Each structure stands twice: as structure tokens, then as C-alpha cells.
Amino acid sequence: MIVTPQTFRFTEPLPLRSGAVLPAYELMVETYGTLNADRSNAVLICHALNASHHVAGWYADDNGQPLARSEGWWNNMIGPGKPVDTDRWFVIGVNNLGSCFGSTGPTHVNPGTGTPWGADFPVVTVEDWVDAQARLLDVMGIQTLAAVMGGSLGGMQTLSWTLQYPERVRHAVVVASAPNLTAENIAFNEVARRAIVSDPDFHGGHYLREGTLPRRGLRIARMIGHITYLSDDVMNEKFGRSLRSSDADDPAAAAELAYRYSTQEIEFQIESYLRYQGDKFSEYFDANTYLLITRALDYFDPARAFDNNLTAALGRARAKFLLVSFTTDWRFSPARSREIVKALLDNRRDVSYAEIDAPHGHDAFLLDDPRYLQAVRAYFEQTIAGGVA
Amino acid sequence: MIVTPQTFRFTEPLPLRSGAVLPAYELMVETYGTLNADRSNAVLICHALNASHHVAGWYADDNGQPLARSEGWWNNMIGPGKPVDTDRWFVIGVNNLGSCFGSTGPTHVNPGTGTPWGADFPVVTVEDWVDAQARLLDVMGIQTLAAVMGGSLGGMQTLSWTLQYPERVRHAVVVASAPNLTAENIAFNEVARRAIVSDPDFHGGHYLREGTLPRRGLRIARMIGHITYLSDDVMNEKFGRSLRSSDADDPAAAAELAYRYSTQEIEFQIESYLRYQGDKFSEYFDANTYLLITRALDYFDPARAFDNNLTAALGRARAKFLLVSFTTDWRFSPARSREIVKALLDNRRDVSYAEIDAPHGHDAFLLDDPRYLQAVRAYFEQTIAGGVA
Numbered sequence A, B: 001m002i003v004t005p006q007t008f009r010f011t012e013p014l015p016l017r018s019g020a021v022l023p024a025y026e027l028m029v030e031t032y033g034t035l036n037a038d039r040s041n042a043v044l045i046c047h048a049l050n051a052s053h054h055v056a057g058w059y060a061d062d063n064g065q066p067l068a069r070s071e072g073w074w075n076n077m078i079g080p081g082k083p084v085d086t087d088r089w090f091v092i093g094v095n096n097l098g099s100c101f102g103s104t105g106p107t108h109v110n111p112g113t114g115t116p117w118g119a120d121f122p123v124v125t126v127e128d129w130v131d132a133q134a135r136l137l138d139v140m141g142i143q144t145l146a147a148v149m150g151g152s153l154g155g156m157q158t159l160s161w162t163l164q165y166p167e168r169v170r171h172a173v174v175v176a177s178a179p180n181l182t183a184e185n186i187a188f189n190e191v192a193r194r195a196i197v198s199d200p201d202f203h204g205g206h207y208l209r210e211g212t213l214p215r216r217g218l219r220i221a222r223m224i225g226h227i228t229y230l231s232d233d234v235m236n237e238k239f240g241r242s243l244r245s246s247d248a249d250d251p252a253a254a255a256e257l258a259y260r261y262s263t264q265e266i267e268f269q270i271e272s273y274l275r276y277q278g279d280k281f282s283e284y285f286d287a288n289t290y291l292l293i294t295r296a297l298d299y300f301d302p303a304r305a306f307d308n309n310l311t312a313a314l315g316r317a318r319a320k321f322l323l324v325s326f327t328t329d330w331r332f333s334p335a336r337s338r339e340i341v342k343a344l345l346d347n348r349r350d351v352s353y354a355e356i357d358a359p360h361g362h363d364a365f366l367l368d369d370p371r372y373l374q375a376v377r378a379y380f381e382q383t384i385a386g387g388v389a
Helices: A126-140 A153-164 A182-196 A200-205 A213-228 A232-238 A250-257 A269-284 A288-298 A304-305 A310-318 A334-346 A361-366 A371-388 B126-140 B153-164 B183-197 B199-207 B214-227 B232-238 B251-256 B271-283 B287-299 B302-306 B310-316 B334-346 B361-367 B370-388
Strands: A008-009 A024-033 A042-046 A090-094 A147-151 A171-175 A320-326 A352-354 B007-012 B025-031 B040-048 B090-094 B149-150 B169-176 B321-328 B353-358
Touching: A008 A126, A024 A126, A042 A126, A042 A153, A090 A126, A126 A153, A126 B334, A147 A153, A153 A171, A153 A288, A153 A310, A153 B334, A171 A371, A182 A200, A182 A288, A182 B214, A182 B232, A182 B271, A200 A213, A200 A288, A200 B321, A213 A269, A213 A288, A213 A361, A232 B183, A250 B090, A269 B183, A304 A310, A304 B334, A320 A334, A320 A361, A320 A371, A334 A352, A334 A361, A334 B007, A352 A361, A352 A371, A352 B199, B040 B126, B040 B153, B090 B126, B090 B183, B126 B153, B126 B287, B149 B153, B153 B169, B153 B287, B153 B302, B153 B310, B183 B199, B183 B214, B183 B287, B199 B214, B199 B287, B214 B271, B214 B287, B214 B361, B232 B361, B302 B310, B310 B334, B321 B334, B321 B361, B321 B370, B353 B370
Parallel strands: A042 A090, A042 A147, A147 A171, A171 A320, A320 A352, B040 B090, B040 B149, B149 B169, B169 B321, B321 B353
Antiparallel strands: A008 A024, A024 A090, B007 B025, B025 B090
16 A cells, blocks of 8 residues: 655644644644545544654655555554455544654744744643644544544543544544553653753754754663563563674574673673664654653643543543553553543443453554454454444 | 771782783771671671662761761661661671772772773672672681672672672572563663763763763663662652642642643652652762673673573572562562572572562662561571571
8 A cells, every 4th residue: 555645734723731822733644545425434543652644554666666664653453454444444644743754843943933943842732632633634524533543642642532522533442551641651751851851962952953963862762762662571582681693593603602791882682672773763753752742641641630530531531442451561551541441431431442461562552463453453343333334 | 876987908809700800909898796706697788789888877977976868778677686686797888899989990090090990990790799798708707607688789799699609608688689680671771871871971981081970871870770669659659640849748739730831841740859869869979880880780690601590500509598579679570589589499498588568669678668677687586596506
């Protein structure tokens, strides 16, 4: 499936939860499949920290062939014949405000100053993103979504959709998510932010004006993130205590490796993996976007306005729900999904819940676990399509 | 109990596991209690990452009174009438080589160059530390220890004592420790090291020569460490999602706090706590020492030379053991202590094991849990003292 992004421009100012107003903005969007005549088959996909509107398919190279390494981030889940089958559903991917993948964000020019927004880009919340997504649907002529779906931070947007626009969501698919961050979740975000902010090349968030990039800080931030995406088990299985080896095909040679006794050189494979992930990330991700998106995660807490009573907070929801969690996810543990399930059941909502016994930690929501993919497929084929009839 | 440290100077070169040789060195030492006539009541305490020889008691101010905030790091465990009772035991605390609390380390002058060792200080291992501690005992005229005891990295030294000098250790008390680090443990150490090394003020580890200190990196390193010392539960209980509050005595005022919508200002109490811990640490701890000690943790792996067979590795041990772990310790989980227990039992060693149901995570080994303190007290009073008879 070859896909092409589109830009939607909005000129009506968007009021944000912070009190700031975004005067005008653009959203980068991709769609897959065809909107049916009664506009009832639309599925909105909400993305997590470092993803984008490019959910499925591939971009084309100059010959119209799939461009190497251009695969959408949820391409195993969404496409023709896949669990979210684009032969049946009209799927929409949208890049969130504040991101660095095309929608208006801190790398764009602030019309008020003529220089990049940088750290002056307003703080955006999950609720703001949902408002912007709702306006996109207005422009597209879609009143009601067959489903909203997302994992992790995307799951938070999905949950928020059912509270902000309860009449516009028939089904919500919330994967590996939580009703808010724990203190430990916030702590990891904060360390990552401090690593970025204390990089001398950060310049208070105005590094673009200064012609620098806080790559050191971004690397550290990404390394911290990566640790929390993986389970202890899968890290031990993939890397264990194996020493760096240039020849992974020769276990005997690898076993012969001796300690180099160095504090700065790579000694263990896990170090090499993390450094690589950090380096790669720092080449393409914007530091201010990292700050904004981790803050949106921190702030999300629908129960806050209800005296921390999640049941009361979710009373507004009208959608039917599928929740999915993964046993080894210690970032957004199954217990957090069960809190949502319980609060929805307290409200007599229709909830399906799949707790998948998977070894991969939080990352599992992006991986090919057959039980997980089948649970989503069954929900779309039987429950959602059944309801469309 | 007012205490005073002593310096022991060693002129016989110490060969290290890396192949390097430390030509001459000093160890900072404190002792509490009195060595008995047959020199059979000595207990060696091994310290963890950021601790020192100052295990118990207080230093004196100018009037001979306890100096504020000079309490030894295990003063709740060790002292007159305490679980390790200095009225009965002669307790020795020793600062490890490579540390920054007085024993020879990277902040000291390299006699070969006349400038601080900095990053040129040789990499030291748990085994090297134990060798240096054994030489200290030689000088003190102590052939056999009634016990070696330590928590975390100190527990690794304790375990190593029973393997390197099996005839010199009657009892080993290994608290909140592990037979080696997991990939995740190494990963957290590596991120902390990268934060230090990539601080522009690090200067390849020769910041003292340059007149700088890599405080930014040390702050990040410490914040990461702190997250791993606490359990998710205790973080939620102590901080939860509470917003910063200058008036903790007024919960109503705290509840009224609103989000400030800022990515860089402190918003949540957990952020304030972590920043404070990072700032404080960066004022007194040496960055090269941090690298060295985390590397010693990474390298420790007695089973490595035995084809990863821990039972075979511990076959040399002759001591009797007490192992203690804490249920919410996810840095060195009970499962890791149980690996040691099993390997010792496979070798028909005499092992007591206490798995303490404590909420505090890895930090629990330094805290006042009555069951924990009682388990150690009972072991010293009944098993060790019983054996001395």
C-alpha cells in the first residue's frame, strides 16, 4: 500500500488548556481505505510519543515502488486484510500539534516573531490534541467515528475522545495505556527532560536560532525511554550479559571475549544497543517536541477534576471499549488498564479486555503478537462491524 | 558514639584484575568497638555505590559533640546495642579504592604525572576491593572475620570474600544483592555514565585539570539512580501526582494548585525531589568515581568463569550465610537473592534467608524495617555469637 500525506490548514484559532491560543495551524494527515457513503466507517488512529500520521503503508520512491524503511509505524495492524482492515475501514492518521513530523510545532516559524517557535511553542495537552483532531474530522465531514484507537499516549487520546466527544465515538480501542502517569512514570520523563534542558546546546529551547541541536541530551532521553519500553525479561533474553561482538554469528568467538576494563568504551551489547538507539533518535527528533509530548503525558489525568475518582470521570463516556494490556509492560502495567476497565464497568459501559501474556514489555503494542493482533481483529470484525451491520 | 577515621598507607603494589598495578595507595578506615584478645570478633562492612568507611556513629564538632548531619550511613544497624552490636563486635568500615571519600581514587594525584588521576585511574573490580580489604586485615592482625556484611554492591563484595578468601570468613551477610547485574541494571548504569561522559565539562575525565566539574551529568546520573532505588509503590505513596507545594502542611491549599503548563518549571513534587537529590549529589560526588563504581557493579559475575554456573562458582565458599532481600526491590529483586540461596544450598552450605515484605524498594536495606533489623540482630546474636561461644 503506497500512501501520501496531506496537509490540512486551519485558520480558526485553537484555544488550548493552558489558556494560550494557537492562532492558525496545520495538521499532517494520512488516510487509508475509502470513506463509505454514510460516512460511518471512519477509524481515527492516535499516535504515541515519537510516532506520526504515517501509520500504515509505505511511501513511494521515484519509480513508484515502496521506499526502503518508509513503513508506517502500525503497518502490522492496519492495512488491506490486516486486523484493522482498510478494505472495510477508512483509517485516519494525524500528526499531533507540537510534533516534529509536519504538523505545526516548535520547529515551525512563530508568525508573531518570524523565528522558530522553539521553547515558546505553547504547551499542548491530550485534550488539545483531541480538539484539533475533532476539527479535522469536521473538515472531512465525519460526524461519528466507528472507532478511535491508540496505544500508550495514543490510548490516552482515545480515552479522552470518549469523554470530550462522547457522541462522536462508537468504539474506543485503548492499548497499553493508563488513566494517568504514576510518580515513577513522571520521574523518568523528568530525568529525560533535565538531560535535554541541561545540554549546553539547548539554549533555553532556542537552539534553532542559535544554530545548534541538543543532541547529547536527546540521546540520554531516548536511552532512558528505551529502557522503560522493554521488559527486564526481554532485555535479558536479547542482550543478557553478552559482551560486544562484531561477529554475532560466531558464538564461540563471542564466548571468548574478555572484559576490556574500561568505563567509557562499549563492553556489553546492551550498551551498544542503547547508544545506537540514542544516536539514531537524536538525528531526527526535535528536543522541544520531546519536552512537550512528555509533558502532555504527565498532565493527562481525567480523574483530577473529579476528586481523583476515575469512575466519576469516565461517567461521560458513551462508547464501547476494547482495552488491551501486556503482562510484562512495567511502564503502563495491566493494573493501570484494569483501573480503566473497572471504572467503565462501574458505569455499566460495554467493555472487552484482553491481557496478553507477552514478554516484550511496553513495546509489545507495536509488535506481532498473534493473540494481540487476533483480539483487535475480532473486535473490529465482530463487535464494530457487527454494530454497523 | 563519636568516631574518627584513620588512614592506612600501603606501599606494596596491588595487582588489579584489569592487568594494571596500583603502585601505592591509602585506605580510609573506621573501626567501632574493641578487637578481642583472640581477634575473633571482627566484622567487616563493605559499602555500596555512594557510601564510605563512615558506617556508624557521628563525627565530633569543635566541642566534642556529635556534628550535625555526620551520621554514619548504617548507623541504624551498627553501634552499641544495635543489631550489629559494637559492644560485642569489632566493626571495620573501609572506603574502597577509586572512591572519592579519602581512599586513593581519581581525585588524588597520580604519582606518575603529578596531576590528578582523573580518567587514568585504573578500573577496579569487586575482587580488587576485596584484595585491598584483605591486606588491611593483614595489617590489623586479623586472620579470620567473624562476619563480612554488605548491602547491594556491598553484598557483592561480601559474596566475593567467601570465594576469594574462603578460610578467612566465618559468616557472610548479603543484603539486597545479586550474583551479577541484569541487562536492565547495566542499561541504567550505562545511561548514567553517558550522561556524565557527554557533559562538555567532563573533558574526557580530566575535568580537575581543566578546572571544571561535570555537574550536569552527575545530576542526571543521580536522578536515574534514585528512581531505581525506590519502588513504584513508595513513590506513589510519598509523591503520587501531587503538585509542587511550598506549604505541605496545608493539604487544602495543595489541592487547589493548578497546572502551570510548563515543560521546564517544576510541576510535580517528584520532580522537585529528584532535582534536589541530583543537585545535592553533584556537589560532593566525583564523576570518575561514579564511572568506576558502576563499572565494578557491571563486571561482577563470579559465575562467568564457571560457564555461567553459579552453583559451580560458589563451590569454593566455606562461610555460613544470611541473605536478606526486599519484596519491592526491583533493582536487586528477591529472585536474584534466591539464585544465590539455591546455589549455596546446592553446595550444602548453611544458609538463612529472609525475604522482607517492605514497600521501600532497594532503599529498604538502609531503612528502619523492624523485621529486617531483627533478622540481622538474631543472626548475629544467635548464629554468629553462638558459634564463637
